[in-house]
Structures are given as C-alpha cells and as structure tokens.
Amino acid sequence: MAALIEIERLTKRFGAFTAVDDVSFTVNRGEVVGFLGPNGAGKSTTMKMLAGFVTPSAGTARICGQDVIEAPVAAKRALGYLPEGAPTYPEMTVTGFLAFIARIRGFSGAEATERMARAMAMTQLEGVRLQPIETLSKGFKRRVGLAQALLHDPPVLVLDEPTDGLDPNQKHEVRELIRRMAPEKAIVISTHILEEVDAVCTRAIIIARGKVLADATPKELEAPGKTLEQVFRDLTLKQEAA
Amino acid sequence: MRAALLVARRELSGYFATPVAYVFIVIFLMMAGAMTFSLGGFFNRGQADLGPFFGFVPWLFLFLVPALTMRLWAEERRLGTIELLLTLPMAQWQAVLGKFLAAWAFCAIALALTFPLVMTVNFLGRPDNGVVAAGYGACLLMAGAYLAIGSAMSAMTKNQVIAFVLAVAVCFLFAVAGSALVTDFLSQRMPVLAEVARALSLTERFNGLTRGVIALRDVVFFASFIGFWLFVNAVVLDHRKAD
Numbered sequence: 001m002a003a004l005i006e007i008e009r010l011t012k013r014f015g016a017f018t019a020v021d022d023v024s025f026t027v028n029r030g031e032v033v034g035f036l037g038p039n040g041a042g043k044s045t046t047m048k049m050l051a052g053f054v055t056p057s058a059g060t061a062r063i064c065g066q067d068v069i070e071a072p073v074a075a076k077r078a079l080g081y082l083p084e085g086a087p088t089y090p091e092m093t094v095t096g097f098l099a100f101i102a103r104i105r106g107f108s109g110a111e112a113t114e115r116m117a118r119a120m121a122m123t124q125l126e127g128v129r130l131q132p133i134e135t136l137s138k139g140f141k142r143r144v145g146l147a148q149a150l151l152h153d154p155p156v157l158v159l160d161e162p163t164d165g166l167d168p169n170q171k172h173e174v175r176e177l178i179r180r181m182a183p184e185k186a187i188v189i190s191t192h193i194l195e196e197v198d199a200v201c202t203r204a205i206i207i208a209r210g211k212v213l214a215d216a217t218p219k220e221l222e223a224p225g226k227t228l229e230q231v232f233r234d235l236t237l238k239q240e241a242a
Numbered sequence: 243m244r245a246a247l248l249v250a251r252r253e254l255s256g257y258f259a260t261p262v263a264y265v266f267i268v269i270f271l272m273m274a275g276a277m278t279f280s281l282g283g284f285f286n287r288g289q290a291d292l293g294p295f296f297g298f299v300p301w302l303f304l305f306l307v308p309a310l311t312m313r314l315w316a317e318e319r320r321l322g323t324i325e326l327l328l329t330l331p332m333a334q335w336q337a338v339l340g341k342f343l344a345a346w347a348f349c350a351i352a353l354a355l356t357f358p359l360v361m362t363v364n365f366l367g368r369p370d371n372g373v374v375a376a377g378y379g380a381c382l383l384m385a386g387a388y389l390a391i392g393s394a395m396s397a398m399t400k401n402q403v404i405a406f407v408l409a410v411a412v413c414f415l416f417a418v419a420g421s422a423l424v425t426d427f428l429s430q431r432m433p434v435l436a437e438v439a440r441a442l443s444l445t446e447r448f449n450g451l452t453r454g455v456i457a458l459r460d461v462v463f464f465a466s467f468i469g470f471w472l473f474v475n476a477v478v479l480d481h482r483k484a485d
Contacts, residue, residue: 014414051329052483076331087322091259100252
C-alpha cells in the first residue's frame with residue numbers, strides 16, 4: 001500500500017534564504033510522526049506546503065496519492081490541518097464556525113449535525129458550543145481549531161503545535177485523542193516538547209535549518225544511552241556550529 | 243460556486259457581527275441624504291427624479307467602498323484565518339468570489355435602505371420609475387467596480403491603511419479618466435491615450451445608465467471590469483498569500 005503522505009525533495013526558498021532544503025519522507029497509515037526542531041527550522045513551512053498554503057520552490061508532496069500542486073482540492077479534501085496558532089473567526093460561535101467548515105466540506109443536514117456533534121465530543125467543546133470564539137480561553141480556542149481539523153474524519157492529519165497553550169490536563173487529553181486516532185490515520189505533529197514525542201509518536205524527524213538531521217523511532221534515537229533531549233541538542237547545535 | 247456562496251454567507255454575517263456594517267450604513271445614509279437634499283437641491287430643482295442622489299453616490303462610494311475592502315484580505319492575514327480559508331477544499335477563485343459577493347450584497351443592502359428617497363419622490367411627483375431603477379442598477383455596478391479594485395489592493399498588502407489609500411487612488415483614476423480635464427490634457431499631447439482613457443472611464447458609462455439608457459456594452463464593460471480585477475485579486479493572492 002502506498003504511503004498516505006509522500007514528501008519528495010520539498011524545497012522552499014524565500015529570496016536567498018532556504019527555509020526548507022530538499023526534505024523527503026513518507027508517512028504510512030498508523031504512524032504518528034513527531035516533527036521536531038528549533039524555532040525557524042522549517043517545521044511550519046513544511047507543513048504549510050503539505051497543506052497547500054505555501055507553494056514549494058521545488059519538489060512536491062502527495063496526500064493519499066493526490067499531488068498538492070496538481071490536484072490541490074482533492075489533496076485538501078483528504079487532509080485535516082491545524083495551522084500554527086489555531087486561527088478561527090473570533091466573532092463566530094463554536095457551532096457557527098463548525099457548521100461553516102462542515103458545509104464547505106460538503107456535509108449538510110443530519111450528517112453535518114452528527115459530524116459536528118462528534119467533533120465537539122472528541123475535543124470536549126459541548127459546554128461552550130454557543131459562545132463566540134473570541135470569549136473563549138486559549139485552550140478552548142485551540143480545541144476549536146482541532147475540532148475543525150477532525151470534523152471530516154480525514155485519513156491524514158497535519159497538526160502544527162496541537163498542544164501549545166494547553167494546561168497539563170488538556171495536553172494529556174489531546175495526546176490521548178491522537179493515540180486513539182492513530183491506528184487508522186497518518187498523523188504529523190510538530191512540537192517543541194520532547195516528552196510529547198516519547199508519549200505519542202511512533203517516529204521522530206528532527207529538522208534544523210531546513211534539513212532533516214534524523215528520522216527514526218524515539219527509542220532508536222535514544223539508543224546509545226542518551227535522552228532524546230541530549231540527542232536533539234547534539235544534532236541541532238552541531239549543525240549550527242557548522 | 244457553492245463554496246463561493248458559503249464563503250459569502252459567512253462573510254456577510256461577519257459584517258453584521260461587528261460594528262463595521264452599522265457604521266458604514268449610517269454614515270452612507272446620512273451623507274447620501276444630506277448631499278441629495280442640501281447640495282443637490284432636491285426640492286429647488288422642481289424635477290421629479292433622483293438625479294442629485296445618483297450624482298453623489300459614486301463620489302461617496304469612492305471613499306466608503308475602499309473603507310469596506312481594505313480589511314477584506316488584510317484582516318484574514320492579521321487573524322491568520324487566511325491559512326484556514328485557503329487550506330479548505332475549494333479553489334482559490336471561490337474564496338475571492340465569495341468575499342466579493344458578500345461585500346457587493348452588503349452595498350446592495352446599503353443602497354436598498356435609501357428607499358425613503360424613492361418614496362419621497364413618488365409622493366411629490368410622478369417620476370419615471372424605470373429611470374430610477376436603472377440608476378440604482380448603475381450604482382450597484384459602480385460599487386461592484388470599486389469593490390473589485392479595492393479587494394485586489396487589499397490582497398497586495400497586509401497594511402490596511404496602504405490598502406485604503408491605493409484603492410481610493412486607483413478608483414479615482416478610473417472615475418476621472420473620462421473627464422474633460424484628463425482627456426483634454428491627453429489629447430493635446432498623446433491623442434491615442436485620450437481615447438483609451440475615455441474608453442476606460444467608469445463615470446461616463448455610469449451617467450449614461452442613470453439617464454435610463456441601458457446599453458448592453460456598458461453593462462458588459464462593468465462585468466468585464468469587475469472580472470478583470472477579481473482575476474488580478476486571485477493572481478496577487480496566489481503570490482502573496484503566505485507573506
């Protein structure tokens with residue numbers, strides 16, 4: 001079976017600066033890939049290219065076999081994407097916002113209602129469903145963004161810092177959610193939190209200055225008697241010195 | 243088209259969820275009324291038509307429409323929702339069209355709320371209501387042309403002030419292109435350009451329509467003018483969306 005996410009020699013240059021440099025990897029169903037790297041390493045840019053928001057300078061990516069450049073709408077249909085910072089329309093209510101997403105995604109009537117109810121149940125939003133999003137706390141806002149990404153039960157999930165701004169209990173819940181969904185999906189999450197990689201990811205990709213430095217299971221990375229944190233520091237600082 | 247209408251619906255309800263809609267409508271109605279009755283001499287003219295009103299609307303729109311469009315894409319950029327909107331499964335032109343349609347429908351609402359003028363003129367005399375209807379149609383087309391320019395300018399910059407100033411400048415250019423001042427100046431120096439300027443003028447065509455002369459070529463001109471600027475909007479958006 002072909003991988004659900006295929007990234008092929010993806011490159012993004014902004015003027016003379018290369019944000020993402022010849023990155024290739026694939027993600028299969030059942031895998032949760034933790035995308036690690038210092039700030040400005042190119043994590044978000046890679047994810048934005050995967051979501052079809054940033055146009056690559058070279059290379060391409062496929063989601064469920066659909067090329068993000070040649071068949072962007074088909075690729076976006078198979079993708080649930082949580083952009084960095086989980087942006088939402090502040091003046092809308094939670095239900096209003098999710099209903100808009102459901103309709104754009106082609107659901108209507110009872111099916112839309114059912115999918116909204118399911119997404120809100122998965123992210124524990126029922127209590128605030130009629131509140132305008134701008135009145136919600138940061139943790140709730142992030143969960144609204146997450147609900148939006150999960151609404152159509154996509155085979156591929158790309159989540160840019162899904163637990164940023166959540167309290168420890170909420171972090172735990174989001175990780176549980178990701179773990180529950182993992183067997184049927186291909187999931188990529190970006191994070192700064194190394195313990196999160198240990199907790200939910202089946203594979204870790206470390207990226208710095210746009211280049212992939214390591215691609216292995218968290219266990220393998222830790223193998224020579226080091227913690228993941230030491231490995232991360234060794235790899236990324238070594239590269240900065242070079 | 244379905245996705246474009248869904249975007250338009252969300253946008254339009256967004257206008258009314260914030261004070262933007264109310265401020266715009268109140269200012270528009272107050273200024274339109276004041277200009278028609280005082281500056282336009284609505285009563286003194288002794289004519290049962292809405293000539294003064296239709297004479298002022300394009301100049302009001304010249305400032306009010308860019309105020310509406312300056313936030314169109316700039317606001318999405320500020321909130322980061324542009325990333326959400328453009329990663330939903332729809333083509334980019336659908337998002338562009340949806341936003342334009344919402345703003346256009348909003349202008350139509352503002353225009354429709356000037357209905358007391360129509361009632362007044364019908365109460366006082368016997369106007370040719372066909373001409374009045376043509377005038378309203380012309381106002382709507384004019385608003386559409388300015389909106390299309392304004393939304394393209396808004397896609398070019400994330401700064402709302404720059405978007406506003408650019409939109410006013412470009413709209414003004416097309417509004418005065420056919421005026422004697424411009425064409426005389428050009429015909430003395432570059433006669434070819436004078437012809438071009440006259441052909442691209444919005445005001446000439448607008449005036450023709452408000453006199454009740456509905457020429458197909460004028461309507462086609464407005465439609466292709468709007469189409470052109472929406473196309474510019476989509477191209478600019480595609481290049482600058484992630485900046």
